[in-house]
Amino acid sequence: xxxxxxxxxxxxxxxxxxxxxxxxxxxxxxxxxxxxxxxxxxxxxxxxxxxxxxxxxxxxxxxxxxxxxxxxxxxxxxxxxxxxxxxxxxxxxxxxxxxxxxxxxxxxxxxxxxxxxxxxxxxxxxxxxxxxxxxxxxxxxxxxxxxxxxxxxxxxxxxxxxxxxxxxxxxxxxxxxxxxxxxxxxxxxxxxxxxxxxxxxxxxxxxxxxxxxxxxxxxxxxxxxxxxxxxxxxxxxxxxxxxxxxxxxxxxxxxxxxxxxxxxxxxxxxxxxxxxxxxxxxxxxxxxxxxxxxxxxxxxxxxxxxxxxxxxxxxxxxxxxxxxxxxxxx
Amino acid sequence: xxxxxxxxxxxxxxxxxxxxxxxxxxxxxxxxxxxxxxxxxxxxxxxxxxxxxxxxxxxxxxxxxxxxxxxxxxxxxxxxxxxxxxxxxxxxxxxxxxxxxxxxxxxxxxxxxxxxxxxxxxxxxxxxxxxxxxxxxxxxxxxxxxxxxxxxxxxxxxxxxxxxxxxxxxxxxxxxxxxxxxxxxxxxxxxxxxxxxxxxxxxxxxxxxxxxxxxxxxxxxxxxxxxxxxxxx
Numbered sequence: 001x002x003x004x005x006x007x008x009x010x011x012x013x014x015x016x017x018x019x020x021x022x023x024x025x026x027x028x029x030x031x032x033x034x035x036x037x038x039x040x041x042x043x044x045x046x047x048x049x050x051x052x053x054x055x056x057x058x059x060x061x062x063x064x065x066x067x068x069x070x071x072x073x074x075x076x077x078x079x080x081x082x083x084x085x086x087x088x089x090x091x092x093x094x095x096x097x098x099x100x101x102x103x104x105x106x107x108x109x110x111x112x113x114x115x116x117x118x119x120x121x122x123x124x125x126x127x128x129x130x131x132x133x134x135x136x137x138x139x140x141x142x143x144x145x146x147x148x149x150x151x152x153x154x155x156x157x158x159x160x161x162x163x164x165x166x167x168x169x170x171x172x173x174x175x176x177x178x179x180x181x182x183x184x185x186x187x188x189x190x191x192x193x194x195x196x197x198x199x200x201x202x203x204x205x206x207x208x209x210x211x212x213x214x215x216x217x218x219x220x221x222x223x224x225x226x227x228x229x230x231x232x233x234x235x236x237x238x239x240x241x242x243x244x245x246x247x248x249x250x251x252x253x254x255x256x257x258x259x260x261x262x263x264x265x266x267x268x269x270x271x272x273x274x275x276x277x278x279x280x281x282x283x284x285x286x287x288x289x290x291x292x293x294x295x296x297x298x299x300x301x302x303x304x305x306x307x308x309x310x311x312x313x314x315x316x317x318x319x320x321x322x323x324x325x326x327x328x329x330x
Numbered sequence: 331x332x333x334x335x336x337x338x339x340x341x342x343x344x345x346x347x348x349x350x351x352x353x354x355x356x357x358x359x360x361x362x363x364x365x366x367x368x369x370x371x372x373x374x375x376x377x378x379x380x381x382x383x384x385x386x387x388x389x390x391x392x393x394x395x396x397x398x399x400x401x402x403x404x405x406x407x408x409x410x411x412x413x414x415x416x417x418x419x420x421x422x423x424x425x426x427x428x429x430x431x432x433x434x435x436x437x438x439x440x441x442x443x444x445x446x447x448x449x450x451x452x453x454x455x456x457x458x459x460x461x462x463x464x465x466x467x468x469x470x471x472x473x474x475x476x477x478x479x480x481x482x483x484x485x486x487x488x489x490x491x492x493x494x495x496x497x498x499x500x501x502x503x504x505x506x507x508x509x510x511x512x513x514x515x516x517x518x519x520x521x522x523x524x525x526x527x528x529x530x531x532x533x534x535x536x537x538x539x540x541x542x543x544x545x546x547x548x549x550x551x552x553x554x555x556x557x558x559x560x561x562x563x
Contacts, residue, residue: 052469078471085470092466095561096484106470108480137560157470 002028002051002161002193007060009046020046022217024060028210030160033187033194035208035225037201037240043217044197048163051195052084053077065160082110085154089166091146093138099125099149100134106156117156124152128182144175151182155190162186164196168203180206201240205229205293213237229293230264230300241301242291257312259285261303261319262326263292273325274305277318283311304330335531344531351519356539358433359515363502363543366437370444370497377404377445378452379478389464389482390474404446412443412504416511436505436513444501451493455486488559495551499544506540516540 007024010017020043028034038044049055050062053069062069064084072080085106093102103121104114112120125131128148138146147167154162164183168176184207187194196208204211204225211229212222215236221228232241261273277283285305292301307315312329319327334340381400384392410418416439420430423438459482467481483490506517516536524533556562 081471092462139561
């Protein structure tokens with residue numbers, strides 16, 4: 001369990017005081033894959049660095065596993081950090097060490113014997129799918145492979161929490177997907193709580209079960225991924241869910257009624273909604289805008305359609321009868 | 331000065347010196363250089379580390395006054411011309427070696443002149459280490475000493491070796507100057523025969539040998555530095 005309570009962080013810069021985090025309250029349950037999403041400059045990296053005290057919060061508490069991180073002595077904090085490991089956007093491997101020795105590194109810091117460390121490092125390299133790269137240097141690997149080594153290194157001290165700071169932002173979409181799969185696997189197999197910092201919606205959709213949206217240093221929305229994405233409330237959340245804007249359509253024409261159709265977890269993949277409406281009820285709808293995304297087998301999002309005034313009642317009745325669809329006149 | 335460089339008499343004399351004195355001079359130059367560099371590294375490496383880790387945002391922040399004092403002392407030692415420094419450290423040389431003349435005695439001023447230089451070279455090498463890697467080590471619970479010994483120094487090895495090569499060739503040049511205060515080596519031969527006795531051919535030979543030594547040190551150093559760099563694919 002990770003709890004952030006009234007967390008504030010301010011930086012003193014040459015241009016004055018910058019408030020990076022403002023009254024953050026979050027609680028992340030054990031076993032969660034918790035996404036923290038926001039635009040660049042929202043304070044995501046500062047927030048994740050407050051969890052392991054790479055950044056000291058200006059005020060507020062960070063409680064991990066019942067222990068207050070800010071109150072710890074330096075030695076105790078170093079020990080605690082072994083159970084809260086981190087992976088990074090730029091992988092941050094030691095370039096002068098082989099992959100095997102990179103994975104051994106945290107165990108070396110801890111004082112684990114060389115033989116034992118090598119054995120465990122080999123196991124971890126197998127877990128991340130790179131048993132044959134033990135003797136290679138990081139520079140000889142692709143970005144995705146380097147991130148795998150970094151994940152193996154992060155697992156070396158048997159952590160309870162894995163912090164991912166934009167861990168896939170430097171990778172191509174395919175590699176991103178594979179790395180996310182690996183992270184989900186680790187979460188399920190080893191029961192490690194994962195905190196994912198990202199600016200990519202797709203990352204949160206892919207693996208997170210809970211999400212917090214960070215905007216200008218504040219948490220503007222948090223909850224289950226499905227709830228937040230199906231019905232975003234805050235401006236920042238809407239901007240993330242509908243990156244192209246949701247209201248950029250022409251004004252209504254004469255004799256037209258506009259309907260907003262919300263897909264709220266409907267199985268519309270099987271149902272050609274608009275086509276059915278045209279074929280069975282003779283209602284010819286124009287699609288003015290649509291933004292839907294699928295989470296698992298379900299569709300979330302919204303569509304703006306326009307129908308002739310005369311057919312408005314028919315259309316409303318039909319759409320309301322469909323499962324998981326909410327319709328409103330606009 | 332070069333008109334009678336190759337008269338039979340001069341050549342014969344030079345060959346004699348080449349046979350009788352040059353081998354020892356080469357040996358003296360090499361061992362004074364290597365030994366002085368070694369001592370300079372022993373003093374300069376920790377000092378260079380302190381200059382980096384002791385900063386405000388460093389791994390092991392030290393009091394501002396101490397950091398300032400370190401900087402001043404290093405700059406002060408580096409600004410004294412070597413010729414003057416050799417004479418100024420006579421008391422220290424006498425204290426350590428027992429005498430102020432001779433080959434061994436010349437090691438003391440060489441070390442004093444070189445270690446602040448080495449400290450600055452180490453400083454610049456360590457600054458090249460990616461700060462994100464240091465942050466990663468901190469996130470794993472590394473102590474400041476572990477970060478220095480297991481991250482900063484190993485990660486900057488190629489650069490440190492390149493800079494050690496610069497140091498050794500510079501110290502070789504300084505060691506030739508110590509011929510003035512009775513230090514042995516090729517510098518002494520060049521000064522004694524060339525400057526005091528106008529035997530320019532001997533001076534020329536000594537200078538050529540110095541050039542060769544620099545070339546050897548430099549190419550060996552460069553080769554080791556490149557080989558140690560694992561960032562190259």
